[in-house]
Amino acid sequence: xxxxxxxxxxxxxxxxxxxxxxxxxxxxxxHPGENLPSVRSLAQDLGINLHTVNKAYKxxxxxxxxxxxxxxxxxxxxxxxxKANKAYxxxxxxxxxxxxxxxxxxxxxxxxxxxxxxxIFSSFQKKGExxx
Amino acid sequence: MKLTLIVLLxxxxxxxxxxxxxxxxxxxxxxxxxxxxPEEVYxxxxxxxLRKNYVLxxxxxxxxxxxxxxxxxxxxxxxxxxxxxxxLIVMYIVGSMxxxxxxxxxxxxxxxxxxxxxxxPNVITINTRFRQQGITYSNKWFILPFIFTLITIVMxxxxxxxxxxxxxxxxxxxxxxTKWVDKSYRSALLFPILQFYLVLIFLFVNTVIxxxxxxxxxxxxxxxxxxxxxxxxxxxRFIIVTGTGFIFLLSLSQMNLFLSISEQLLMGLIIAFxxxxxxxxxxxxxxxxxxxxxxxxxxxxxxxxSKNVMNRDDDKYWKLGIFYFNKNDPAIFLEKRFGVGWxxxxxxxxxxxxxxxxxxxxxxxxxxxxx
Numbered sequence: 001x002x003x004x005x006x007x008x009x010x011x012x013x014x015x016x017x018x019x020x021x022x023x024x025x026x027x028x029x030x031h032p033g034e035n036l037p038s039v040r041s042l043a044q045d046l047g048i049n050l051h052t053v054n055k056a057y058k059x060x061x062x063x064x065x066x067x068x069x070x071x072x073x074x075x076x077x078x079x080x081x082x083k084a085n086k087a088y089x090x091x092x093x094x095x096x097x098x099x100x101x102x103x104x105x106x107x108x109x110x111x112x113x114x115x116x117x118x119x120i121f122s123s124f125q126k127k128g129e130x131x132x
Numbered sequence: 133m134k135l136t137l138i139v140l141l142x143x144x145x146x147x148x149x150x151x152x153x154x155x156x157x158x159x160x161x162x163x164x165x166x167x168x169x170p171e172e173v174y175x176x177x178x179x180x181x182l183r184k185n186y187v188l189x190x191x192x193x194x195x196x197x198x199x200x201x202x203x204x205x206x207x208x209x210x211x212x213x214x215x216x217x218x219x220l221i222v223m224y225i226v227g228s229m230x231x232x233x234x235x236x237x238x239x240x241x242x243x244x245x246x247x248x249x250x251x252x253p254n255v256i257t258i259n260t261r262f263r264q265q266g267i268t269y270s271n272k273w274f275i276l277p278f279i280f281t282l283i284t285i286v287m288x289x290x291x292x293x294x295x296x297x298x299x300x301x302x303x304x305x306x307x308x309x310t311k312w313v314d315k316s317y318r319s320a321l322l323f324p325i326l327q328f329y330l331v332l333i334f335l336f337v338n339t340v341i342x343x344x345x346x347x348x349x350x351x352x353x354x355x356x357x358x359x360x361x362x363x364x365x366x367x368x369r370f371i372i373v374t375g376t377g378f379i380f381l382l383s384l385s386q387m388n389l390f391l392s393i394s395e396q397l398l399m400g401l402i403i404a405f406x407x408x409x410x411x412x413x414x415x416x417x418x419x420x421x422x423x424x425x426x427x428x429x430x431x432x433x434x435x436x437x438s439k440n441v442m443n444r445d446d447d448k449y450w451k452l453g454i455f456y457f458n459k460n461d462p463a464i465f466l467e468k469r470f471g472v473g474w475x476x477x478x479x480x481x482x483x484x485x486x487x488x489x490x491x492x493x494x495x496x497x498x499x500x501x502x503x
Contacts, residue, residue, distance in 0.1 A: 001261070002353050007254040007444055024260075036260055044463040045258045045346035047444070 001029040005046060013048055017056035022065060025076060026124050033078035036066065138205050140403075141217050142198065147410040148221055149194040151417065151472075152228045156183040158417050158472050160425040162349060165232070165239040166453015166470045168445045171351060173249055178242065182235060189231050197224050214304045229454075232470065236453045243447075252442040255350040259357050267361050268342040268368035274335045277379035281327040284383040288320055291390035295320055299389065301502070313502055322501040323386045327379055329493055334375030336490075341368050344474045345466040347423060350443050354435020359424025366420055367473070370412060377405050417472045 001024040005016050024030040036042070039057060043050040057074055060066045064082040068074045084092070103113050156165065161174040165182065173179065197220050205213035243249050288295075299319050302311035313319045341364050349356035381402055384393060420427055449458035453469050459479045464486075468475045476483040 002257055002259050002348075004350065004353075005256045007256065009253075030260070035264065037263060040462065041263060042258070042260075044343075044461075045262070046256050047345065047446075047458075047461045047463055048256075049460060050462055 003046075005048070014052045014056040014059070017053065018059050021056075021060055023124075025065060025081065030076050032076050032080055034076045035072070036074040036076070038073050137213060138202060141205075141213065142201065144406070144410070145198065145201070145217075145221070147414055148224060149191075150414055152224065153187055153190045153194065154417070155471055156186055158426065159422045159470060160349075160467075162443055163422075163469050165236045166450055167236065167239040167243055168443065168447055169243065169249055170252060170442055171349075173246075179239075182238065186231070186235050190228055193227055193231060194224065211304070232454075233452060236470075239453075240447075250442070250445055252440050254444045255441045256444050257348045257350045257353050257356075258346050259348065259353070262346050262357065262361075265361060267364045268338055269365065269372055271335055271338055273372045274331055274338070274375065277327075277331045277334070277376045280376075280379050280383045281324055281331060284327065284386050285321065285324045287387060288324060288389070289317075292317070292320060294390045296389070318501045320389070322498065323382065325497055325501060327382050327386075329497055330382070331375065331379060333490070334371055334379075336486075337371050338368055340465045340474055341371065343465055345463040347443075347467050350441045351439065352435070352437050355432055355437075356423075358432050359427050361424075362427055363420050363422075363424035366416055370409075370416060374409055377409075381405060420472075422472045423467055 003017065003020045003024075005013055005020075009016065011019075021030065021036070030036075036057075037045065039050060039053045043053045046053070057066065057068060061068050061074075064077060066074050067077055100113065161171045162169060164174065164179055165186075169179075201213075201216060201220050204216055208216075295315055297315045298312040299315055299322075300309035300311070301313055301319070301322065302309070304310050344364075346360070348360065381398075384398060384401070387393065388395070388398060418426065446458065447453075449456055449461070450469055451457055454475075456466060456469075456475060456477050457479045458477055461477055461479070463477055464480045464482050465474050465476055467473075476486075478484075
């Protein structure tokens with residue numbers, strides 16, 4: 001899977017890295033149990049600080065996307081990602097609220113907002129199929 | 133005899149000339165004279181012209197060097213030719229650096245005056261599976277030259293009584309011995325131990341090829357990835373063949389101390405192998421290019437492309453476009469900008485440790501064994 005980091009983006013590098021790996025899993029470009037590069041080698045290839053990569057990996061590990069073991073290094077969680085539970089639902093609501101609020105202010109209705117969501121959902125599925 | 137020598141030496145000057153003159157055509161198309169550019173600018177008329185002028189200037193310089201060499205070695209003797217030859221090579225390489233600098237500066241000025249050339253957002257691209265694909269041949273290949281060296285050492289020790297009392301340690305270009313040392317266990321083992329050192333150097337180079345930073349073109353990641361892998365594999369194979377061949381020939385030369393191998397045969401083998409390697413290196417540079425940029429056709433599957441992004445512009449870390457100096461980059465080895473091959477990050481302390489280590493051993497081994 002390709003990881004692309006934008007140097008000019010306002011989004012910090014570590015969070016770009018986290019989001020890309022999650023997208024990779026969502027698109028099935030990264031498979032359960034698949035190895036990720038070590039922190040050092042990823043940092044060297046990207047030419048960014050080791051701490052940045054470490055921070056991203058730690059966050060992915062905390063949220064159950066990857067496992068980090070002393071011998072095997074970092075790899076995608078082999079048993080799959082923890083399913084959406086109540087806590088996740090709450091977090092989702094909290095992060096969607098301001099986005100939906102802004103969309104309403106800007107005159108988007110429920111239909112066009114849901115349509116946007118569907119488009120994004122199906123784009124993930126399409127990419128997942130083409131990478132197979 | 134003298135004429136043959138001059139012709140032979142001139143032929144071995146050619147690859148040096150070619151590898152300096154052709155560099156602008158071997159680099160990636162996202163780089164020009166050590167400056168990052170968008171790929172579509174590579175064929176801009178001004179930049180095409182710049183490359184042409186560079187060929188003209190470095191080509192004329194090569195011509196002048198050849199004239200000096202032919203003239204002086206014609207009026208002088210073989211000894212002068214022998215001293216002059218390495219001197220002129222060094223002169224040409226150092227001189228071509230000075231030829232390059234104004235071209236680099238001109239390129240920088242142009243870039244500063246063309247805001248469009250750095251308007252696109254900078255993107256770093258890598259592939260997570262890059263290092264799982266066998267990007268070089270295994271270091272285990274070096275077991276073979278290692279065994280040659282061991283055999284040489286054992287044979288030297290067994291045949292020690294038969295080794296003559298004076299050991300030749302330096303030859304000139306015509307194959308005559310110019311320096312002898314008294315026989316001792318240490319001096320007899322000088323060359324085999326240097327062989328060990330060379331095996332380690334070749335092993336190190338192969339490791340550099342494997343470890344060097346992954347550099348993938350953001351506009352064309354799929355293709356660029358394949359090019360980069362082929363590029364590394366081809367040079368890795370070159371390094372393994374070079375190392376194994378040279379160590380084998382060095383073993384033969386050492387055994388020449390106590391076995392009678394024909395001197396002429398040995399000399400011929402060394403010359404033939406050197407010509408073969410120089411030819412191979414030039415062909416690789418032409419067909420593969422820096423980072424695999426010149427690879428064509430069936431081996432490369434086209435993939436997704438994206439427009440309007442640029443690879444990370446790290447011009448400010450490349451002093452003169454040649455020396456990479458970036459404290460914030462944890463990478464030690466990466467692709468050269470102007471040339472074919474790899475260089476190191478001078479701001480990384482490990483870089484210095486490695487260079488000091490290599491030099492210390494290179495001077496230390498002969499120093500301790502020749503005392």
